[in-house]
Amino acid sequence: MTPQDLQPEELPHGAAARRGPFRAGERVQLTDERGRMNTITLTPEAAFHTHKGFLNHAELIGKPEGSIVANTTGQLYQALRPLLSDFVLSMPRGAAVVYPKDAGQIVTMADIYPGARVVEAGVGSGALSISLLRAVGDRGYLHSFERREEFAAIARGNVETIFDGPHPAWQISIGDFQDEVVKAEEPGSVDRVVLDMLAPWECLDAVATVLAPGGVWINYVATVTQLSRTAEAIRADGRFTEPESWESMVRGWHLEGLAVRPNHRMVAHTGFLLVTRKLADGVTSLALKRRPSKTEFSQQDLDAWTPSSVGERAVSDKKLRRAARDAVATTQTRGHVAPAVDENTAGGTADETADDGSVEN
Ligand SMILES: C[S@@+](CC[C@H](N)C(=O)[O-])C[C@H]1O[C@@H](n2cnc3c(N)ncnc32)[C@H](O)[C@@H]1O
Numbered sequence: 001m002t003p004q005d006l007q008p009e010e011l012p013h014g015a016a017a018r019r020g021p022f023r024a025g026e027r028v029q030l031t032d033e034r035g036r037m038n039t040i041t042l043t044p045e046a047a048f049h050t051h052k053g054f055l056n057h058a059e060l061i062g063k064p065e066g067s068i069v070a071n072t073t074g075q076l077y078q079a080l081r082p083l084l085s086d087f088v089l090s091m092p093r094g095a096a097v098v099y100p101k102d103a104g105q106i107v108t109m110a111d112i113y114p115g116a117r118v119v120e121a122g123v124g125s126g127a128l129s130i131s132l133l134r135a136v137g138d139r140g141y142l143h144s145f146e147r148r149e150e151f152a153a154i155a156r157g158n159v160e161t162i163f164d165g166p167h168p169a170w171q172i173s174i175g176d177f178q179d180e181v182v183k184a185e186e187p188g189s190v191d192r193v194v195l196d197m198l199a200p201w202e203c204l205d206a207v208a209t210v211l212a213p214g215g216v217w218i219n220y221v222a223t224v225t226q227l228s229r230t231a232e233a234i235r236a237d238g239r240f241t242e243p244e245s246w247e248s249m250v251r252g253w254h255l256e257g258l259a260v261r262p263n264h265r266m267v268a269h270t271g272f273l274l275v276t277r278k279l280a281d282g283v284t285s286l287a288l289k290r291r292p293s294k295t296e297f298s299q300q301d302l303d304a305w306t307p308s309s310v311g312e313r314a315v316s317d318k319k320l321r322r323a324a325r326d327a328v329a330t331t332q333t334r335g336h337v338a339p340a341v342d343e344n345t346a347g348g349t350a351d352e353t354a355d356d357g358s359v360e361n
Helices: 084-090 100-109 127-136 149-162 177-184 200-210 224-237 286-290 299-303 317-333
Strands: 027-032 037-041 047-050 053-056 068-070 076-080 117-121 141-146 170-174 190-196 211-221 244-246 253-256 259-262 272-277
Touching: 084 100, 084 127, 084 149, 100 127, 100 211, 100 272, 117 127, 117 177, 127 141, 127 149, 127 170, 127 190, 141 149, 141 177, 149 170, 177 200, 190 200, 200 211, 200 224, 211 224, 224 272, 224 286
Parallel strands: 117 141, 117 190, 141 170, 190 211
Antiparallel strands: 027 037, 027 076, 047 053, 068 076, 211 272, 244 272, 253 259
């Protein structure tokens, strides 16, 4: 039996609403001839107004996706249902959302599969919850935890918009993840844990309790200090594999005739991902056996975080002065009059400065 043979009510949740002609109540993305986008919710009596006329929503209801319609002054609009990646960037939000590029990485690298038993916190606006629900499917399980009721309400609304109603695999609980998840889930019963919050290290014990041996724990954090603290807490705990971390950058391209080049602007930073897996009960990580580490950063540790202790190579004053001289010389060769340089304060070195001017350490 193929999906084409299924009745709409037999299709996975939300699938039927994404097919067929436009219906009243659904969101439609309008793109004008200059590429400007607006998202409207189709309401039979409503109209989409701009300073160049208006378009009655009724014109769209019943038309196939991809239609091009004209407003009262002949302005043309291309009409499509927003994709998930469009929706999460335009949906109502209270907290920052996980961007589609990161949601894709999370689903793949945390190995979220149909039927998986997943717990998640915090929910924020529900962007990541939607991707997780798509991945676990109707017969999977996603239990999301959010400490703030208002965010949970926004997330619930967004999830129900995209799935055209409540999702059968989803439940959301209000409260702190670390307190609630251990009450709600049996020890060792969860396949995947996904955290997007300020202090994931506070959840370490709870994650170790509910996660099944071999289960994956993925964290999305915005800063390197959170990343480091989470990694060190995991390492010091010993119940998990060596954590791995990465970030992804997506650069769009401008495609026009022979002018094919990267876009001038990009979203350069969203967050870092850090993944680890739960070891069998009673087992201590090989890395911890090899190199015991401290559990927490003490004030002493924080004071010790000098640039060199975090891997930055010290550059000698002599090298800095030489670089300053080289920089002045380069500027003069290009015909600019360089300001006088104080040898004691100038920075950068010639042999350590890349073509783009950055200093490699
Ligand atoms: C950046 S938002 C999450 C965004 C969400 N992943 C999305 O894609 O829309 C972080 C959320 O975590 C919640 N939070 C922080 N610590 C928490 C905890 N310990 N337990 C539950 N929720 C928490 C915050 O209230 C906030 O809503």
